[in-house]
Amino acid sequence: MAYEIILLDFWPSMFGMKVRIALAEKGLKYEHRDEDLFNKGPLLLEMNPIHKKIPVLIHNGKPICESQIIVQYIDEVWKDKSPLLPSDPYQRAQARFWADYIDKKKSIMGRNLERMENVTKENKIKNRYVLFYEKK
Numbered sequence: 675m676a677y678e679i680i681l682l683d684f685w686p687s688m689f690g691m692k693v694r695i696a697l698a699e700k701g702l703k704y705e706h707r708d709e710d711l712f713n714k715g716p717l718l719l720e721m722n723p724i725h726k727k728i729p730v731l732i733h734n735g736k737p738i739c740e741s742q743i744i745v746q747y748i749d750e751v752w753k754d755k756s757p758l759l760p761s762d763p764y765q766r767a768q769a770r771f772w773a774d775y776i777d778k779k780k781s782i783m784g785r786n787l788e789r790m791e792n793v794t795k796e797n798k799i800k801n802r803y804v805l806f807y808e809k810k
């Protein structure tokens with residue numbers, strides 16, 4: 675079966691997880707493709723030529739990049755199913771604040787781990803997620 679939605683992802687990614695939660699909340703079926711971030715596939719490079727990062731949502735062949743933008747897109751396209759944000763503008767602002775806060779924390783964590791020395795390429799990405807969960 676050909677899916678109209680494809681998610682280019684990397685399973686431990688918190689950015690990808692955010693998109694997976696949004697898709698699950700909406701009850702959408704999609705094809706999940708795990709990318710090797712050390713050897714990026716041609717589809718990822720074609721669909722996200724600017725950042726070359728996951729997650730990328732491909733909807734009817736068209737790419738949407740950046741997790742916050744993807745979540746917003748999902749909410750707008752499937753607006754009749756389980757709204758992702760509260761209807762009250764103040765509550766919506768609060769929800770957006772915490773989403774932004776978590777994104778910034780994730781980015782800082784990623785950068786710090788990139789700077790770590792004596793870490794092999796293969797272990798770098800594994801350590802990133804192990805350290806994150808140990809710190810929680």
Ligand SMILES: N[C@@H](CCC(=O)N[C@@H](CS)C(=O)NCC(=O)O)C(=O)O
Nearest residue numbers: 687688689711727728729740741742
């Ligand atoms: N701001 C982006 C961040 C995405 C991101 O950092 N993705 C990481 C995996 S968690 C990635 O693809 N890294 C590959 C690279 O930096 O080359 C978003 O919210 O989607």
